[in-house]
Amino acid sequence: MTTVVVVNGPINSGKSTLGLALSRRLPDACFIDGDDHDTPDDAPLLVRVEAALRRIEARIVGAESRFLVVAYPLRQEDFERIGRACDRREAGLRVITLAPPLAVALADRGVRRLEPGERKRIVEMYREGYHARPFSDLILDTARLDPDQAADEAAAAVLKSAARLDPQG
Numbered sequence: 067m068t069t070v071v072v073v074n075g076p077i078n079s080g081k082s083t084l085g086l087a088l089s090r091r092l093p094d095a096c097f098i099d100g101d102d103h104d105t106p107d108d109a110p111l112l113v114r115v116e117a118a119l120r121r122i123e124a125r126i127v128g129a130e131s132r133f134l135v136v137a138y139p140l141r142q143e144d145f146e147r148i149g150r151a152c153d154r155r156e157a158g159l160r161v162i163t164l165a166p167p168l169a170v171a172l173a174d175r176g177v178r179r180l181e182p183g184e185r186k187r188i189v190e191m192y193r194e195g196y197h198a199r200p201f202s203d204l205i206l207d208t209a210r211l212d213p214d215q216a217a218d219e220a221a222a223a224v225l226k227s228a229a230r231l232d233p234q235g
Contacts, residue, residue, distance in 0.1 A: 068129045068157040069228045072148060073220075074140045074199060075164030076191035077184055078171045080208040080216070084164060085137035087217035092133040092224060098125055100138025119144060123151040133224070139191065145201050160227055162220050165197035166209040203227065 071092075073085040082099050089097035098121075105117040122136055126148070140148070140161065152159040171188050174180055180188075191197070198205065204223045206216050 067228075068126075068131065068155065069133050069160060069224065070126055070129070070148065070152050070157050071133060071135045071160045071162060071220075071224050072140060072145075073135065073137045073162050073164065074196065074202065075208075076139060076171055076196040077188045078173075078175060078178065078180060079164035079166055079197070080175075080213065081137035081139070081164060083176070083213050084162070084206075084208065084216050084220060085135045087213050088162075088220050088224070089133070089135040091217055091221035092135070094131045095133035095135055096125075096129065096131045097135045098122070098137070100136055115144075119147060122148060126151040126155055126157060129155070129157070133228075139196050140199060140201075141194075142199075142201070145199070158228065160203045160224055161199065161201055162223070163197065163199050163202035163205045164208045164216075165205050166207055168192050170209040171197075 071088065073081045073088065075081050086097050089095040100118045100122055105114045118138060122138060125134060149159055172185055204220065206219060208216055211219065
């Protein structure tokens, strides 16, 4: 049985960093960054969102690994859409939400330097609740954990949950 793990959160919360580290800790796992799609960066947001979701759905349908780790910020409708794709595939779905304090998300972290438009969007995403989604299975404050600690905590939760879903696997 495949388990899809979506690493959710606002811009600059560490989704890609944690997703990649998590995929290295889970057995037979693949990682995809939801922002890697064929749409130009200057395309309208909804066009980019649709392209990303179509790509994620296609990867769910074609997944051959035990775990598919996806880094992507989820709205309620995105969660429902990905949930339907998982249901069609008979895959499990788990959501890990990253929730550093707003001031941390607004800071330049690692090698990333935020543009003014990204800072504005981060504030909007916190206002819209990306850091506190009710459909989250685990919420991590990535300001209090380094990437390895966060990945270890996430992997433990995912493996425990997957064992309950598929005791044979």
